[in-house]
Amino acid sequence: MLTGMHIAVIGGDARQLEIIKKLTELDAKLYLIGFEQLAQPFSGAYKEKIEDVDFSQLDCIILPVPGTNLEGEVDTIFSSDKVVLTEEILNKTPSYCTIYSGISNSYLDEIVNQSKRKLVQLFQRDDVAIYNSIPTVEGTIMMAIQNTDITIHQSKVAILGFGRTGMSVARTFSLLGAKVKVGARSSAHLARITEMALTPFHLENLKDEVSDLDICINTIPHLVLNAGVLAKMPPNTLIIDLASKPGGTDFRYAEKRGIKALLAPGLPGIVAPKTAGQILANVLAQLIAEDYENRKGNKS
CATH class of the missing domain: 3.40.50.720 (NAD(P)-binding Rossmann-like Domain)
Known part of the structure; x- marks a missing residue:
């Protein structure tokens, strides 16, 4: 279970819906950024504008498979608003906040390195x-x-x-x-x-x-x-x-x-978004739980 975890899911396509479903089932509290036009409700998930989120509470940030573009913009098919992830935003998060993305680029690498946060690229994992x-x-x-x-x-x-x-x-x-x-x-x-x-x-x-x-x-x-x-x-x-x-x-x-x-x-997100989303959701749930347990172990 992920009870007590605060997670921001920023943008993405239909694959993110499976991630949201999985993490809310595990009792995490989710802030959905770039999902204003999403009609489907999720218990424990709250639609937010990026400027209204208290990033100081976050345990992790989940980006879509492409991460950001080279200007920091995040694809948001469920919103018409532009969403930009910046170094300033990452600096507001706790030092242990982990950023999860499918892949990365020079922009995302740079703001993660400058903010001294941890980036996990899911598509670098063999599984x-x-x-x-x-x-x-x-x-x-x-x-x-x-x-x-x-x-x-x-x-x-x-x-x-x-x-x-x-x-x-x-x-x-x-x-x-x-x-x-x-x-x-x-x-x-x-x-x-x-x-x-x-x-x-x-x-x-x-x-x-x-x-x-x-x-x-x-x-x-x-x-x-x-x-x-x-x-x-x-x-x-x-x-x-x-x-x-x-x-x-x-x-x-x-x-x-x-x-x-x-x-x-991104063919999986086009031809089989549910299956592709479940693949990411299962791995993310495991990684987030392991990270949470490690932090609790270090505190004790």
Whole structure:
């Protein structure tokens, strides 16, 4: 139970509703910032404007998966008001206040470091990333079907990156009968790709591997599908970029060549927000409870 815990949930999408539901069931007191247009009531959760919250009482702050943008703004689909998280706000919180976010960026890192608060990035955890890859894969399949006029079966598919999402995507497309090859840099990843009966290639050779693709799925959050690579790609290739914004594709050049390139970060929140929210809610509940118990133990 989280009785006595004071938690601010700032912005987010439908995934946050599962988090709110879970934490209120555990008897935490929640302040919902950026939820003015949310009709669904939650016992123990109170809608607040950010300027009206007493941050000195907070045990933790929960941000949506993207965290903030580079100006500190937090996405709030349940509010038309702009919500900005600042260093000044964090300085008002107790020194033990923990900030939870899916991912981070230079702005969020900076204000957390300057305020000497603790930041937990949920998507750096193996359990969250692996569970989250399930709705990501389903969403990727949906996009591939909607945006091509061929079957996935027997299609030529390249997966770029062999992290937790890349591995799940590669395995599933292969099981659907696609001819899958996977680009990676790590020798261990290349060995694992081979062990899974997929075709490996080193990302240094990417230009030589795209000339006959039907679908290219990128999971690498760096510019890998640059103009030089796209120039070698057939115009009818579909690119699905799963990397966090701004993705790993030169979208301007792709459009110029007539290649359909779709940036699709946050697919779990689009195709399966309830499941994706439950994944985050269960991990958050565990982490917050452990943090609370540790603080009580230190006091005693």
